[in-house]
Amino acid sequence: MVPWIEPGQPLPPASAALGPESDAPGLVAAGGGLSPARLEEAYRGGIFPWYSAGQPVLWWSPDPRMVLSTAEFHLGHNLRKTLRRFRRTPGCEVRFDSDFEAVIRACASTPREGQDGTWIVPAMVAAYTAWHRLGRVHSVETWVDGQLVGGLYFINIGRMCFGESMFSHRTDASKIALAALVAACRARGVALIDCQQNTGHLARLGGREMPRAAFMDHVTRSVGAEAVAPWTYDEAAWALLETQPPEQSPKHGPAPA
Numbered sequence: 001m002v003p004w005i006e007p008g009q010p011l012p013p014a015s016a017a018l019g020p021e022s023d024a025p026g027l028v029a030a031g032g033g034l035s036p037a038r039l040e041e042a043y044r045g046g047i048f049p050w051y052s053a054g055q056p057v058l059w060w061s062p063d064p065r066m067v068l069s070t071a072e073f074h075l076g077h078n079l080r081k082t083l084r085r086f087r088r089t090p091g092c093e094v095r096f097d098s099d100f101e102a103v104i105r106a107c108a109s110t111p112r113e114g115q116d117g118t119w120i121v122p123a124m125v126a127a128y129t130a131w132h133r134l135g136r137v138h139s140v141e142t143w144v145d146g147q148l149v150g151g152l153y154f155i156n157i158g159r160m161c162f163g164e165s166m167f168s169h170r171t172d173a174s175k176i177a178l179a180a181l182v183a184a185c186r187a188r189g190v191a192l193i194d195c196q197q198n199t200g201h202l203a204r205l206g207g208r209e210m211p212r213a214a215f216m217d218h219v220t221r222s223v224g225a226e227a228v229a230p231w232t233y234d235e236a237a238w239a240l241l242e243t244q245p246p247e248q249s250p251k252h253g254p255a256p257a
Contacts, residue, residue, distance in 0.1 A: 005032035005059075014046040014061035014216055026062035033057060034127035036134055043155055043162055044223050046216045048196060053121050063212035066195040066202060068163070073182045074206035075241050082172045083179055087238065091145040094180045096231045100132045103139040103151045107165035120165060128153070128164075138231045140177040140184075142170075150174045154181065154193070156231065160222035161185060162194040178205065183237040188228035192218055 002024070003012055009032065017028045028047050032038060034057055042048060042059060051058040075083075086092045108120035131137045136157065142150040150173020152166035161181070168174035185193065195202050198209055 002027055003029050005029045007033050011038075011042060011045060011047055011059060014212060017061045017063065017212075020063075026060045028059045028061050030056045030058050032059070034123055036127070036131040036136070039127060039131055039155075040136065040157070043157060044219070046212070046219045048162070049124065050119055050196075051121070052119060057123075060196075061212060062197065064209035065212055065215040066198045066207055067210045067215065068182075068193040068195050068202060068205065068207040070182050070185045070191055070193065072206040072208070073179070073241070074204065075179065079172065079175055079179065083176060083238070083241075086176055087235075093143045094176065094233050095141045095143055096184075096233055097132075097138050098141050098143075099148060100137070100139040100153065101129055102148055103141060103153050103167070104128055104132075104165075106148070106151070106167040106169075107153065110165070110167040131155075137164075140181045142173040142176045144170065144173075151177045152181065156190075156228065158223040159188070159190050159225040159228055160192065160194070160219055161190050163196070175205070179241060180233070180237075183241050184231065184234070186240040187234065187237045190222075190228060192222070194219075 017026050047059050047061045049057050050060050128137050139153045149170040150168040153164050155162040166174040195207050
């Protein structure tokens with residue numbers, strides 16, 4: 001039975017999630033409300049909220065977990081050409097935290113791959129926006145001629161990044177934002193971006209599944225590490241995508257430690 005969490009009551013550990021034999025594998029708890037403090041507790045414990053309108057807050061920690069090693073990001077030939085063209089075109093730019101609220105609202109109107117509706121309900125928009133004002137949640141944005149055309153938002157605790165959602169109003173606009181995030185992570189020593197759930201889109205970009213126990217080991221070490229540098233755009237960081245980091249191969253390297 002899934003425990004009901006009252007405000008102020010701690011969440012169960014991720015290891016308490018329902019198993020594959022249940023109707024909701026990965027479900028940890030329900031209730032508890034949303035606040036920056038609750039979200040901080042959840043993400044530090046490898047747990048995230050995901051629910052639909054009319055439901056209580058549901059807390060999840062799936063096993064396996066979809067992750068993107070920043071060393072394994074697949075910069076294919078077409079995306080490489082797109083990035084080079086974007087960077088040399090006047091009016092095209094990447095920004096961090098320029099218009100977070102516009103990004104999360106655009107994500108809220110974009111269904112996740114394989115789903116009909118959105119999971120970013122108004123209460124989640126409000127909670128993550130409040131957390132953003134405290135400096136924990138960030139957006140990466142793709143702009144063309146002064147218009148926001150794509151982007152994503154993510155959480156950063158210590159040296160761990162948790163990707164949440166992305167949107168695109170032009171071809172490859174969200175991929176450009178993701179590539180910029182990977183470059184920024186490499187520059188800051190962030191080895192892993194949590195992607196929560198498996199999608200074909202992420203798999204094509206180098207994402208893969210990781211056992212929850214290994215994921216939690218990495219999270220525990222990373223969230224306790226020294227905080228990274230401020231999230232600002234650095235043109236020089238693009239060079240970090242041009243070569244594969246030597247410690248891992250793109251297809252067969254081990255999970256980040």
